[in-house]
Amino acid sequence: MIELNALSKTYAKSERKAVDTLSLTVPDGIIFGFLGPNGAGKTTTIKMACGALEPDQGMVKIDGISMHDSPMEAKSQIGFVNDNPEMFNRLKAREYIDFVADIYRVPSDERKARIESLAEAFEIADVLSNPIGSLSRGMKQKVSIISSLVHDPHDWILDEPMVGLDPEASFHVKEIMRERTRAEKCVFFSTHVMEVAEKICDRLAIISKGRILFTGTLDDLRSLRNGKSSDDSLEQLFLELVDSDDSQK
Numbered sequence: 001m002i003e004l005n006a007l008s009k010t011y012a013k014s015e016r017k018a019v020d021t022l023s024l025t026v027p028d029g030i031i032f033g034f035l036g037p038n039g040a041g042k043t044t045t046i047k048m049a050c051g052a053l054e055p056d057q058g059m060v061k062i063d064g065i066s067m068h069d070s071p072m073e074a075k076s077q078i079g080f081v082n083d084n085p086e087m088f089n090r091l092k093a094r095e096y097i098d099f100v101a102d103i104y105r106v107p108s109d110e111r112k113a114r115i116e117s118l119a120e121a122f123e124i125a126d127v128l129s130n131p132i133g134s135l136s137r138g139m140k141q142k143v144s145i146i147s148s149l150v151h152d153p154h155d156w157i158l159d160e161p162m163v164g165l166d167p168e169a170s171f172h173v174k175e176i177m178r179e180r181t182r183a184e185k186c187v188f189f190s191t192h193v194m195e196v197a198e199k200i201c202d203r204l205a206i207i208s209k210g211r212i213l214f215t216g217t218l219d220d221l222r223s224l225r226n227g228k229s230s231d232d233s234l235e236q237l238f239l240e241l242v243d244s245d246d247s248q249k
Contacts (some may be wrong), residue, residue, distance in 0.1 A: 002026040007058035020210040033201035079153035089133030104151035158189035194235035
C-alpha cells in the first residue's frame, strides 16, 4: 500500500505549487490509475512517492514504512518505471538489468529465470547483449519495465508506461498489472490515455494544478458528474471535471 499524506512541492522560480497538499491512498490488490493533463503534477507526485524527489512538506509511506525515516527500506518495496527511460547507455541491456538486480540483492538463479521469462514476453531476448544506447525508445522502455520487476517488488509504480510501446508490449504490461493485483500487490500508474485507464483501472485519481479533484471508481465519477449512473466515457467525464476546475479559477 502506498500512502501520500499532505504532499506539497514547489520548484524554484515557480509561483505555483507543482503539488499542493496532496493526500492519496493506493491499496493493494487493485490497479490504481493516476490521471491529469500535462503539467498537472503527476510525475512530481510519483517521484515523491518513489523517494526520487523530496517533498517540501508531507509524508510518504510504502507498506507502512516511512520514506523519510527509512528510505532504503521503503524503496526496496518499489519497482519504478520512469516516463522517460534514463539508463546507462554504455551498458548492455542485460548488464543494466543485472545491475538493478544486484542493488536489490536478487539471487542469481531467481533473477535468471525472471529475466528470461520477461525478455521472452516482451520479445527482447535477442537484444539483451546490445548496448542500451543502440536501442530504440520502445526497446529501452521494455528494458526499464523488466528491470523494475527483476526483484518482484510489492509496489509497482509506473509513470506513462505505455509510451513508445508496441500494442503487444502494452498488452503484456496490462496483463502483468492484473497478475500482480491478483497476488494482492500494489499497482499505481499514471497515464494520459483515457481508453487504457477506463478498461483496466479499478480506481482512479484525477489531478489538476497539483490538487486532487476526484478519487474513486468510474461509476463514482459518473454519478458525481451526472447525479446518476451513465454511459459517458472516462474521457468525457475527465474533460468535464478538469474544464470545470479551470472555470472556477
